Amino acid sequence: YEASVYGAVIHSNSWGDDTTAYTERTGHFDSYARAMPWSLAFIAPGNSGSGILEPANGRNVVAVSASTKDISPDRWGSTAYGPTEEGTDGVFLLAPGKSIQSANGDGFWDTNNDGLRGSSGTSMATPLAAGAAGVIQQLYEDGWIHGPLESTTNVNLRDVQPEWSTPDARSVALCAGFTPSG
Numbered sequence: 001y002e003a004s005v006y007g008a009v010i011h012s013n014s015w016g017d018d019t020t021a022y023t024e025r026t027g028h029f030d031s032y033a034r035a036m037p038w039s040l041a042f043i044a045p046g047n048s049g050s051g052i053l054e055p056a057n058g059r060n061v062v063a064v065s066a067s068t069k070d071i072s073p074d075r076w077g078s079t080a081y082g083p084t085e086e087g088t089d090g091v092f093l094l095a096p097g098k099s100i101q102s103a104n105g106d107g108f109w110d111t112n113n114d115g116l117r118g119s120s121g122t123s124m125a126t127p128l129a130a131g132a133a134g135v136i137q138q139l140y141e142d143g144w145i146h147g148p149l150e151s152t153t154n155v156n157l158r159d160v161q162p163e164w165s166t167p168d169a170r171s172v173a174l175c176a177g178f179t180p181s182g
Helices: 024-035 122-141
Strands: 010-014 040-043 064-065 095-098 100-104 115-119 153-156 173-176
Touching: 010 122, 024 040, 040 122, 064 122, 100 122, 115 173
Parallel strands: 010 040, 040 064, 064 095
Antiparallel strands: 100 115, 153 173
């Protein structure tokens, strides 16, 4: 609940346990999703090559397995996949997780850790998927994505584009926007 107090809606969790059982912690994730329906938790299911590790085996979370980064739709070889012990598929989506450039911690708390290292796995794929969900959420909240029957207002692009972009005199039809539920 602490994350929600500070405005978090999308959660990225790249950690898990060594069991595929539905645990008390998994239950807490499911309960949280029911109590905070606008939230959405993305969880890395592990790199065991099979089996969805908890808490990614929850019913109200998004388990993100890793794919390769090339044009083939293949899973990365060590990524987790279902079914779960409850018989559900377990994995909601794949995101690139092979050879991702990640922060390289130097082990000291008082430095900037400004190095990079290559990492592979669901812990790399999960934040990528959560970040994409954040962009989609903002498109809904700002009114860019809407249904065909929703009322819209023509907005000059100059009023919504970033300062660094080239000025554009066209307009776009936006709706009032809303925060989508998980």
